[in-house]
Amino acid sequence: MTTVIAAANMTLDVLTTTLKLASITTLILLFVSPPIAWWLSRGHSWSRSIVEAVVALPLVLPPTVLGFYLLIFFAPDTVVGQTWQTLTGSPLSFSFSALVIGSVIYSIPFVVQPLQSAFQHIPMGTLESAASLGATPLDRFLSIVMPLCKRSFITAACLGFAHTVGEFGVVLMIGGNIPGETQVLSIALFDSVERLNFAEAHAVAGGLLVFSLAVLISLYRLNPANAQPSWVSR
Amino acid sequence: MSLIFKAHHLVSKVDIEFALPDQTCTVVFGPSGSGKTSLLRAIAGLSSPLAVTTLALNEVDISQLPPHRRPTVLSAQNAALFPHLTVQQNLVYGLNRREGRASDLNPIVEGLGIAALLARMPSSLSGGEAQRVALGRALLANPAWLLLDEPLTNLDQNARRHIVKFLNHWRKQNRMSVLYVTHDIPEALALANQVMTLTDGKIIKFGSPDILLGYQDPQQELSSVLSAHLSRHHKDDNLSELLIEGNRLLIPEVSTLDTTQPLYLQIAAKDVSLALERPERTSILNLLRCTIASIDTSGRTGATITLNLGSQQLLAKITRRSVRELDLRVGQEVWAQIKGVSLQT
Numbered sequence: 001m002t003t004v005i006a007a008a009n010m011t012l013d014v015l016t017t018t019l020k021l022a023s024i025t026t027l028i029l030l031f032v033s034p035p036i037a038w039w040l041s042r043g044h045s046w047s048r049s050i051v052e053a054v055v056a057l058p059l060v061l062p063p064t065v066l067g068f069y070l071l072i073f074f075a076p077d078t079v080v081g082q083t084w085q086t087l088t089g090s091p092l093s094f095s096f097s098a099l100v101i102g103s104v105i106y107s108i109p110f111v112v113q114p115l116q117s118a119f120q121h122i123p124m125g126t127l128e129s130a131a132s133l134g135a136t137p138l139d140r141f142l143s144i145v146m147p148l149c150k151r152s153f154i155t156a157a158c159l160g161f162a163h164t165v166g167e168f169g170v171v172l173m174i175g176g177n178i179p180g181e182t183q184v185l186s187i188a189l190f191d192s193v194e195r196l197n198f199a200e201a202h203a204v205a206g207g208l209l210v211f212s213l214a215v216l217i218s219l220y221r222l223n224p225a226n227a228q229p230s231w232v233s234r
Numbered sequence: 235m236s237l238i239f240k241a242h243h244l245v246s247k248v249d250i251e252f253a254l255p256d257q258t259c260t261v262v263f264g265p266s267g268s269g270k271t272s273l274l275r276a277i278a279g280l281s282s283p284l285a286v287t288t289l290a291l292n293e294v295d296i297s298q299l300p301p302h303r304r305p306t307v308l309s310a311q312n313a314a315l316f317p318h319l320t321v322q323q324n325l326v327y328g329l330n331r332r333e334g335r336a337s338d339l340n341p342i343v344e345g346l347g348i349a350a351l352l353a354r355m356p357s358s359l360s361g362g363e364a365q366r367v368a369l370g371r372a373l374l375a376n377p378a379w380l381l382l383d384e385p386l387t388n389l390d391q392n393a394r395r396h397i398v399k400f401l402n403h404w405r406k407q408n409r410m411s412v413l414y415v416t417h418d419i420p421e422a423l424a425l426a427n428q429v430m431t432l433t434d435g436k437i438i439k440f441g442s443p444d445i446l447l448g449y450q451d452p453q454q455e456l457s458s459v460l461s462a463h464l465s466r467h468h469k470d471d472n473l474s475e476l477l478i479e480g481n482r483l484l485i486p487e488v489s490t491l492d493t494t495q496p497l498y499l500q501i502a503a504k505d506v507s508l509a510l511e512r513p514e515r516t517s518i519l520n521l522l523r524c525t526i527a528s529i530d531t532s533g534r535t536g537a538t539i540t541l542n543l544g545s546q547q548l549l550a551k552i553t554r555r556s557v558r559e560l561d562l563r564v565g566q567e568v569w570a571q572i573k574g575v576s577l578q579t
Contacts (some may be wrong), residue, residue, distance in 0.1 A: 071350070079279040125310055125312060125314035125317060126314050127316070128280050128301070128308075128310070128314070128315070129308075129309075129310065129315075129368075130327070131279075131280070131300070131301040131302050132278050132279075132280070132301050132302070132306070132307050132308045132309075132328075133300050133302075133309075133328030133331055133332065133371065133372075133375050134328055134331030134332040134375065135302055135309060135327075135331055136302055139302075142315060143327075144318075147318045148317070148318055151248070152346050180413070
């Protein structure tokens with residue numbers, strides 16, 4: 001009985017950590033990505049191409065590569081690691097904060113790209129009208145861009161969240177699989193399989209499968225492929 | 235002088251400069267690609283091939299201000315309504331952000347005939363309806379200088395005439411200064427205190443609306459503009475008699491009683507036919523005795539005849555065959571029969 005409760009508690013811990021990580025990551029991404037996406041959507045230049053490539057890097061790079069470099073970067077003897085230690089009093093590597101930073105970097109293309117594509121479709125004339133009618137740049141973003149790209153913001157948030165829930169390599173490299181601190185679902189699944197506990201593995205794997213499918217179905221319901229994007233004017 | 239503008243065109247390398255008095259309407263005229271839109275955009279602070287060196291309103295330099303801080307509102311030709319907002323929300327967008335007055339909403343909505351559209355979304359509007367809403371939105375923002383880029387192109391003649399009248403009344407009542415881009419001569423004549431004609435980014439003519447007399451826009455149907463004065467009304471026929479260089483001209487009754495103000499007539503060249511002798515027993519009322527100033531037969535089938543009528547010029551478009559058969563020559567006296575006249579009051 002106690003083992004069942006312990007197992008259940010552990011699973012709950014893993015679930016909480018995972019959801020907390022995905023929520024915080026998504027929230028940070030929703031603040032960080034729009035300015036980057038906006039800048040990328042307004043024209044072409046060398047600097048834009050470089051930033052665009054860096055943002056897209058997590059799409060092609062094995063997550064373990066990213067995790068490896070972050071691990072090195074976050075080590076207590078580096079500038080980042082030391083600064084973090086001085087500021088917070090605890091080491092950065094193998095901490096929840098390190099996971100958040102890693103996840104933000106890992107999931108950023110999934111948030112920036114839908115936003116960038118939506119921003120590119122906003123007609124220049126609409127924004128110029130707003131400016132001429134007295135709207136400041138921030139006002140234009142809030143009163144014109146955000147409502148016109150509402151669906152893309154939801155899509156971006158869902159993709160960012162779901163992708164963070166599903167990450168493995170980065171989390172394994174920089175999180176260290178500490179229960180209640182940095183152990184997330186995808187790693188718990190790996191653990192279960194290694195311990196040959198297939199019942200637990202089935203629960204976690206099935207749960208992730210259903211969750212991912214549900215997110216994708218709701219996204220496609222929200223943005224049917226044949227429907228006109230919401231920003232299309234006359 | 236209230237608006238002083240100097241700029242250099244980065245592509246065509248020409249300079250442009252002018253000064254416009256406050257509380258007037260200046261009509262900017264010229265063929266497509268002559269730089270009318272670029273000019274308005276430069277004044278509004280939007281990207282433009284014109285590099286502005288001086289832009290001052292009432293001696294205050296505004297050339298460095300971003301668009302939202304300039305005392306100008308530009309309404310573009312394509313209306314550019316906000317697709318996610320209703321017509322009503324579109325209308326008050328500028329009103330709430332600039333020094334607009336909520337009490338203006340009703341008279342403007344009435345004046346532009348858009349009361350029935352307030353709850354609609356822009357995607358459900360016709361081109362003409364969208365243009366009315368865009369004009370209303372710009373008027374409601376109540377700028378010191380209103381910049382209108384071909385705001386009525388999608389409206390029919392009647393609606394256009396009605397709205398031009400309302401705009402004229404509104405800008406005078408609210409002491410608004412207007413810069414108005416159009417291709418339409420009657421529109422220009424009805425609104426303008428002064429007219430500026432552009433070609434290839436250069437100001438060709440600048441002055442009173444008289445400069446449009448004889449104006450030829452290569453992209454529009456060939457027509458001439460003449461200036462006339464009211465002589466008297468023929469009440470029983472609903473006709474008004476005008477005097478044009480001593481010649482009598484009858485047109486559908488005009489509302490004005492002022493015999494001193496010039497009235498501007500636009501006469502399409504294809505509505506003018508020529509006769510060697512004064513035609514008798516014809517249904518055409520308007521016959522003007524003119525002298526042929528030039529004959530241009532370079533067109534494929536047609537010939538353009540420039541006629542001198544006192545100090546003014548009238549254009550006629552006839553076939554080359556007619557030129558040959560009537561044996562028309564420069565200096566010859568002919569009778570011009572006018573089939574149609576459009577007049578803006």
